[in-house]
Amino acid sequence: MSWERNVRKVEPYVPGEQPQRKVIKLNTNENPYPPSPLVTDAIQRFDETKLRLYPDPKAELLVDAWADYCRLPSDQVFVGVGSDDVLSIAFLTFFNGKKPVLFPDITYSFYDVWCDVYRIPYKTRALDENFAIVKEDYLTENGGIVIANPNAPTGRQEDLDFIEDIVRSNPDSVVIIDEAYVDFGAESALCLIDKYDNLLVVQTFSKSRAMAGLRIGFAMGNPKLIRYMNDVKFSVNSYTMNMPSIYYGIAAIQDQKYFETITGRIIRTRERMKRELHKLGFSFADSVANFIFVTHEIVPAVDIFEELKKNDIYVRHFNQDRIGDYLRITIGTDEEMDCMIEFLKKYLDGGSL
């Protein structure tokens, strides 16, 4: 089978488990609340006869709705099949130089996978011992910069001045700020996109909008960045956004009140969890995301992980340097979290300590 010589061989990203049984699922940072009731209406109102037609390749109705929401002109908004699609196209579009693209050693684990599949040179920069990004690491020569802010899986945020310094210091590179978790209390860099033509801000409907199942993500930047991304997108697949995404997505944007309600609820649960987890001997960087990245003073993370899983509570463990003794726990409903806390109390009080 010598056709195999020409195959692009890669190590794919491994997504968090999607158990088919009913479990307490705190492993993939999903929203514990259903999407807005306006989405339910949109599903019921959806005219199935139009499925025979191609969707609008530009998904203009959805792009316009999001642009409106962000108070941006539509030519500053790019839409994709989740922020993974948006980021993948941004990597393919902007990172074609010989200098390495830079991102933290501990961050969203898809960044190096995209570099591998697209043969993009990259270097990771170590977070400091508190999992903070070291600004100076990004003031050296590079072919691009990618920073998740808040960072995953740490949940830590760098402030806007910090981000702006990096963007300003790198006029020859596209700087991507991946804001998948921004809506849970962090500060967005969106206000900087008109000031810096090299800044691309990426957001998603999969977390705060409770729409992971629909696959919607956006990038915002100056019109030139967006145009280049669209050129590449239209060279890969013209019709990526299917009709349900377009129509159900618009409905989600329209319900600002619901969005604020569920987001506020998740934030309150998170803050309460910080206190509870602290009492149980966990420590963590201060998360502004919909998850907390914890380590226990005595019990190894992997033991807690296995024990939780045995009891149908799924959290995420990364078998990876420096963070092997951490667990990323998604913020669920109060009931789910209380159930986990009760379990941890018993487990940590028990024979193992």
Next chain:
Amino acid sequence: MSWERNVRKVEPYVPGEQPQRKVIKLNTNENPYPPSPLVTDAIQRFDETKLRLYPDPKAELLVDAWADYCRLPSDQVFVGVGSDDVLSIAFLTFFNGKKPVLFPDITYSFYDVWCDVYRIPYKTRALDENFAIVKEDYLTENGGIVIANPNAPTGRQEDLDFIEDIVRSNPDSVVIIDEAYVDFGAESALCLIDKYDNLLVVQTFSKSRAMAGLRIGFAMGNPKLIRYMNDVKFSVNSYTMNMPSIYYGIAAIQDQKYFETITGRIIRTRERMKRELHKLGFSFADSVANFIFVTHEIVPAVDIFEELKKNDIYVRHFNQDRIGDYLRITIGTDEEMDCMIEFLKKYLDGGSL
């Protein structure tokens, strides 16, 4: 803006127009009939609360349903966001050599766009004067072969022996047979995939299944081909198939009777149209697809195109060498086609002749 030096600059594919007004739309080979009533049921039954969760990254329910339908094991089926996504990933996965990938000069106009965006060397091979593929052209050294069968925009089919000869003669290349239009009366190469490990057959739900708006496409091949494609897919975007695609798509597969009814209806309309168009002075290769690729003995194609458009009848014209005097006319409902024929009768009888 020197970040622009590192931008991947491309000439994107230009999809057919999607007019927002109500017109007789015969320009993008969509199905004139709505999807199966089972799809309507699936939409009504769809549980919107689960949208908060990520979809199954493997879309196993949908893959299994299609594998069942094709009487294949599931590990011989790859699913993507329309056959464009499937083909794009196949190009990225299999065409990484230095030898040129081969495809006809007149064919689906996305093939060279994918080669450009992924920096794949390619050469086109001229169809003969009857728009037939010249087999010998594909028996030379190459880095891969792509053949649409039936071919677009010609509608012509090459028979299975012809396809098999090409596949058998190229054991060192992956041969992709793009069967977007196979269900309208052509012969599929699917029966050959267990015999040849280098054969990938691609099909879509956008034409015969009346689901262009949902974006579903499949590739079928030996398990190794499918595994390589999945590795790349999981390196680009894990969660491509959203929940509506998965659930509504399964419903469409289940309604075999409806599929046969609408497909049969389109075939009958096409055969009648061949007679009508012939009477009006059009000639064309014998189409087995849901479109006819016509040229008129007297009136230039572009004039007919413009005149039809002025009268809200959209067909496709390709401003391209060798086929500039042709129009690709999608088969619509009988009513739509009669309306077009009536218009053409008047127009061609009128002052212009």
